[in-house]
Amino acid sequence: xxxxxxxxxxxxxKHDDPSVPVVPSAPRTLYPQSLEDLIQxxxxxxxxxxxxxGIHAAGSHWALSEAAISDAVFVETHDPENIYxxxxxxxxxxxxxxxxxxxxxxxxGKTLPKFDASNATEDRGLYPVHIESGKRIYELYAQLDQGDxxxxxxxxxxxxxxxxxxxxxxxxxLGGAGGQTVFGxxxxxxxxGDFKIPxxxxxxxxxxxxxxxxxxxxxxxxxxxxxTNPLTDFNLLHKLYGQSQFGGQQNFETHRDDQLFNxxxxxVGRFGIVYSIVIATVSQYCLHQERRLTNPDGSLMTWQxxxxxxxxxxxxxxxxxxxQAGKNRFLxxxxxxxxHLDFSSNLVAVTKHWNVPLAGxxxxxxxxxxxxxxxxxxQMAGNSHPYSPSESKPGxxxxxxxxxxxxxNANFLDGVLVDVIKEIGDFVHSNGTVIGAVIAVCxxxxxxxxxxxxxxxxxxxxxxxxxxxxxxxxSGQSRLGQALNDLRRMLLDxxxxxxxxxxLFAWHMIAYLVFRSEQKDHDFEAISYAVLxxxxxxxxxxxxxxxxIEVFFDAEDPILLAYVDALLAFETYQEVNFGxxxxxxISLRFTGxxxxxxxxxxxxxxSCAIEVSGLKDESGVTELLDFAxxxxxxxxxxxxxxxxxxxxxQRADIEERFxxxxxxxxxxxxxxxxxxxDITQGGKLNGFSSAFTRQTGLEVVKHLD
Numbered sequence: 001x002x003x004x005x006x007x008x009x010x011x012x013x014k015h016d017d018p019s020v021p022v023v024p025s026a027p028r029t030l031y032p033q034s035l036e037d038l039i040q041x042x043x044x045x046x047x048x049x050x051x052x053x054g055i056h057a058a059g060s061h062w063a064l065s066e067a068a069i070s071d072a073v074f075v076e077t078h079d080p081e082n083i084y085x086x087x088x089x090x091x092x093x094x095x096x097x098x099x100x101x102x103x104x105x106x107x108x109g110k111t112l113p114k115f116d117a118s119n120a121t122e123d124r125g126l127y128p129v130h131i132e133s134g135k136r137i138y139e140l141y142a143q144l145d146q147g148d149x150x151x152x153x154x155x156x157x158x159x160x161x162x163x164x165x166x167x168x169x170x171x172x173x174l175g176g177a178g179g180q181t182v183f184g185x186x187x188x189x190x191x192x193g194d195f196k197i198p199x200x201x202x203x204x205x206x207x208x209x210x211x212x213x214x215x216x217x218x219x220x221x222x223x224x225x226x227x228t229n230p231l232t233d234f235n236l237l238h239k240l241y242g243q244s245q246f247g248g249q250q251n252f253e254t255h256r257d258d259q260l261f262n263x264x265x266x267x268v269g270r271f272g273i274v275y276s277i278v279i280a281t282v283s284q285y286c287l288h289q290e291r292r293l294t295n296p297d298g299s300l301m302t303w304q305x306x307x308x309x310x311x312x313x314x315x316x317x318x319x320x321x322x323x324q325a326g327k328n329r330f331l332x333x334x335x336x337x338x339x340h341l342d343f344s345s346n347l348v349a350v351t352k353h354w355n356v357p358l359a360g361x362x363x364x365x366x367x368x369x370x371x372x373x374x375x376x377x378x379q380m381a382g383n384s385h386p387y388s389p390s391e392s393k394p395g396x397x398x399x400x401x402x403x404x405x406x407x408x409n410a411n412f413l414d415g416v417l418v419d420v421i422k423e424i425g426d427f428v429h430s431n432g433t434v435i436g437a438v439i440a441v442c443x444x445x446x447x448x449x450x451x452x453x454x455x456x457x458x459x460x461x462x463x464x465x466x467x468x469x470x471x472x473x474x475s476g477q478s479r480l481g482q483a484l485n486d487l488r489r490m491l492l493d494x495x496x497x498x499x500x501x502x503x504l505f506a507w508h509m510i511a512y513l514v515f516r517s518e519q520k521d522h523d524f525e526a527i528s529y530a531v532l533x534x535x536x537x538x539x540x541x542x543x544x545x546x547x548x549i550e551v552f553f554d555a556e557d558p559i560l561l562a563y564v565d566a567l568l569a570f571e572t573y574q575e576v577n578f579g580x581x582x583x584x585x586i587s588l589r590f591t592g593x594x595x596x597x598x599x600x601x602x603x604x605x606x607s608c609a610i611e612v613s614g615l616k617d618e619s620g621v622t623e624l625l626d627f628a629x630x631x632x633x634x635x636x637x638x639x640x641x642x643x644x645x646x647x648x649x650q651r652a653d654i655e656e657r658f659x660x661x662x663x664x665x666x667x668x669x670x671x672x673x674x675x676x677x678d679i680t681q682g683g684k685l686n687g688f689s690s691a692f693t694r695q696t697g698l699e700v701v702k703h704l705d
Contacts, residue, residue: 372530481617584614651697
């Protein structure tokens with residue numbers, strides 16, 4: 001069967017402005033459905049490629065960088081529009097039939113912990129699953145949760161003597177969203193906030209790579225953690241993949257090589273197209289999520305107060321409450337970019353997770369299923385709001401909050417504006433005697449002096465807000481960023497200094513209410529993926545035309561604190577001097593060190609990832625992101641940028657961070673480039689080179705003396 005081929009269609013990414021495709025007319029877009037298709041596409045004399053044309057694979061188009069953009073030929077392992085078939089099968093030809101018999105015996109002798117009310121251990125065992133690279137994360141976690149009881153499966157094969165592998169399975173860790181393809185996420189360095197666990201890439205046990213020229217390779221590391229025997233039997237693999245439809249024995253190679261494996265693992269598509277991966281899954285588990293915006297005394301948490309604890313891995317930030325000390329596995333610190341308290345403070349919310357047994361409010365009282373399974377698994381996977389249980393009825397799902405409703409119908413601002421209008425109206429109409437809770441949070445000295453002087457200006461801002469709310473309700477604005485940019489312009493672009501100051505104060509009130517709504521104190525327990533995957537799949541507004549960067553530092557290095565401080569100072573500067581504002585967030589997440597040679601989580605024992613994300617419709621977002629990018633790349637900062645988000649690194653930046661410059665030809669990048677040279681015949685097979693890989697130096701490089 002011929003590969004589906006579409007010529008000249010636009011190519012865009014999920015978070016781009018939908019009216020402006022990043023590639024207006026892709027020369028060719030191909031939709032393979034099998035290993036044979038990939039070998040044919042990558043062959044040197046393929047009918048799908050003209051001589052010298054570049055080629056690159058893409059999955060779900062969630063990346064914000066240009067890493068997935070091809071010079072000419074785009075290969076879609078998973079059509080983001082779901083029109084054409086995806087390469088998303090679970091495979092049973094290798095697992096179990098080509099596994100090393102001694103490895104199978106080791107598996108048979110181990111027992112996965114049960115998913116029940118008696119077991120909350122963090123060690124959930126290991127079970128290998130073989131999938132095509134076009135499978136989305138939410139597809140796999142929904143499938144794993146059903147258990148692997150297919151008649152062809154390894155679990156079924158082992159069931160005569162060990163039934164523990166038949167139960168529900170899970171990813172050991174996840175990023176914050178499941179819409180990416182599994183391999184697309186891991187090969188760019190995607191991670192979550194599990195600081196005790198390496199990122200998703202480190203769960204991979206083997207890769208099946210198709211390189212330029214059509215030759216294909218089975219690559220695995222020398223050992224599997226916790227096992228003494230290698231994963232597969234190479235003789236059985238050659239019998240399977242050395243068949244004529246795959247190009248014969250001469251077209252297939254097997255490698256058990258740590259350096260090659262660690263190179264291809266995170267490689268941004270430069271080595272070729274990964275057809276499939278074997279990934280280590282674990283026994284299903286439940287998590288407790290604790291999110292705190294307030295301190296135990298009821299005061300609001302601020303960046304300025306908690307930042308001294310971040311570099312201390314033994315500080316209270318990394319532990320759970322006293323009765324659970326030491327069990328915390330996850331840390332996320334969300335920072336409100338807009339300042340409060342007369343520009344002196346920035347609110348933060350701290351989120352933690354720890355393993356819990358299937359008990360208490362982790363049971364849905366209606367269906368008796370683990371909380372979150374009915375709401376985020378099965379047919380609801382990739383088709384629902386984030387799971388957030390009802391506070392009045394623990395264990396039952398809450399109705400979508402106003403932000404989630406807004407992201408589905410573009411009415412995000414209504415409730416916020418009503419609250420702000422009421423407080424400002426009460427203050428103005430009482431001549432400054434009625435001070436609402438939000439006003440009290442957003443200003444300090446103004447309570448006694450400044451705000452009273454601004455009464456006439458606040459009255460003018462009140463009229464502006466009322467007019468905007470009426471227009472907003474009638475306009476049907478399609479995107480949150482557009483609406484907020486219009487509001488920001490009306491509040492901050494004022495010629496009268498007093499009105500402008502009053503408008504800035506109102507803007508701070510709005511930002512406070514939005515942050516408080518999203519990050520209020522909350523505790524719940526649910527099945528793993530309902531806690532870890534917090535993406536809103538019904539979002540039609542909030543994440544459209546977005547941009548973000550993510551920068552990695554050593555969690556114990558004070559320079560990461562200086563980096564965040566600089567971003568917050570920049571926001572204050574642009575608000576006061578230019579009337580611009582950032583609409584988005586700064587989030588710090590922490591993860592273990594990766595084995596991938598150019599994975600961004602390079603630091604031992606814990607890396608800190610600082611994500612800065614905003615809506616590009618808003619004037620001030622691009623400016624802050626530009627500053628954040630340039631500052632991260634400063635040679636004194638040496639921040640490592642995420643391969644899948646905005647990444648403007650140049651070759652010199654990558655060589656400085658990963659090693660292998662003219663002056664020092666060592667380091668992980670040197671090993672990575674040598675592996676690339678081995679696969680590409682010294683760089684001669686350069687079909688998977690792209691503008692992005694050339695920009696970042698992900699090429700075979702010969703340093704001349």
